[in-house]
Amino acid sequence: MGESDYLADPMADSSRVLVLNSGSSSLKFALLDPHSGEQYLSGIGEALGGPEPLLTWKSPGQKHSRQLDSGAAHGVVIDLLVRDLLAGSQPAAGNLIAVGHRVVHGGEQFAHSVVIDQKVIDAIAECAALAPLHNPPGLLGIHAAINAFPEIPQVAVFDTAFHQTLPRHAYLYALPYALYRDQRIRRYGMHGSSHRFVCERAAELLRKPLRELNIISAHLGNGASVTAVRNGQSVDTSMGLTPMEGLVMGTRCGDIDPGLLLHLGDALGFSLEKISSLLNRESGLLGISQLSNDCRELESAAADGHEGAKLALEIFCYRLAKYIAAYTVPLQRVDAVVFTGGIGENSIFVREQVLHQLRHLGFHVDAKHNESIRFGAEGRITAADSAVALVIPTNEEWVIARDAAALVRPGE
Template structure:
């Protein structure tokens, strides 16, 4: 590890919390781990330290707070030498609205702005705030940095971020497309450019971040020019429990004809839809693939809708980019699901994408590289949001110190 110091990163997803203690220069990790399937009947916690993997059971329904409390105790009680090397804590925050176009040092005004945006990311911002407040209490001497998913997409042109609603709703209430997963799209587009032997300023990438939350971004010369998520993380692709795109008239019908309350509609769209809702089985792509192979109709249908929606978005993003150097799969599903990648590329045969089946099967579990035959390129690039968070946090700390 470098002597300049390490950064603790907290990356709170809708059903997971990834953490790492990382060298911001090299990306090397001293400690990393994940709390997965949080707020479900079977949450799990695993971590790696000194090349040794450990696991711990979590109570049914345990959420982000249980993982953070465990991490703080481990650093304070078991790994004090690691704690002493920390120079900052970096936090992934999903929604920063128009308040933030870059990462920032956290103060009271930043916390208030994140809280104000919580209704736009109800599965994410509250978890991010919990991490911030817990880290502030545990490490009061360390600078804390917020790295926003939405910041990367602040470069979208007006014609991409505005909805065809009365303009006053944007002017007075900032209702517009914001986009998410910015740190992931930023990292994989930079890495994809390296794999293509192109400077990022010349690379046109369609980046597909596929996990329990999922989004696509059109990245032109390192700059986001369009993305699938909107005002909130609900819009766009089918996700684990979120519906993605739908006719807004459905919401009116639910309220007026079926007597749904706003709370019921919110739960339906955020927690009961997507892969879970269609399959009536699970939000976990791995479980659905196993069930589909055993003939479960709902699982097969959910996966087909997921892949079809993604392929349509990829095809559409050839419009703003004009030339696409590569489609990039990332995130837990994108990096590991050979099935999903194959299905998506089958839908994209109209654009001459041709899967290399052997490469597709080999490129999993941290592997990266091309999975298509000569012609239009599709790549798998494992994301590393933590490194983006650590880099930005270290840079802000250096700037603050002059």
């Protein structure tokens, strides 16, 4: 079955968007209705380029997996997606109107999602140095999708776009201004689609317009960031020029003394490559615990007395609580704190510890609600007389699909 078989049927009941999220050794995909968010197919190719790549996917009521040939990369997954998986998802795939791509870094060039052309591809490539673990594989996914669907519009949705509303005093570093003027070195922020989605959903739950709300959104996963949203716009965020700044993450260090980099190079003889690997892949929860970057494993080990796991979780929660407290400065009034991402949506322990450290701001956990809201559930986890904290599962795929549909079918 060829690409033309998936072109949009104007008589079909509803449009479909294929969403691709390319990592350095992975490719996540989802076929969904951009209006309802309903997913008809989703999956992931993992360990791509390695000796044992694996493709797993699910459609309503079914789960599948397939071992791929050694060295299989992004293009192989997309070929299988077109040839086999989408063909098996008919008629849902029969009205494909766009392919939406998550792109981590768009620099200052993109404040909104855009239809991809060569200028956009070139701009994404120019930003690769700012997100070396994300933009290059993102481009691999874009090129593979263009080859597979040459007649279907491709749309880029940027993690950084949501944060282009930051004021200058929040995004500029205290460096010689020429570095910003000439090189655009500044804070950009990430996880924009996630922060945007959960804030919009929080407004619905609170039954107020987003433009009237001040929200602190905490996206907590292997990558983690927290954002201050005032009247619906991002005004400060913890990630910076790259996805390394801010919170403690799975394997990334978060905030450190910049002088440490000089010490690692001058005193210990570390190369730039070794420093990059240390800060991006060997630090964070993994580095502190010397055990794992998986919060679930650390919580289990900590309960069994593992000191490294206890310390890693303590630092993670403290850093997050400190950031949330700091973001009361740009907001002044906080209508809700929102937890999302794999850790934020599921870790009873992390949410409880963080909110306990914020009790001076009026947060008091409702233990029963906190324990029950997990695994896709949403709702309030603080007491009735407390400041509001919510858990909202993120849905970046839906944001990407919505933006793609709005660009290729405006007004639909």
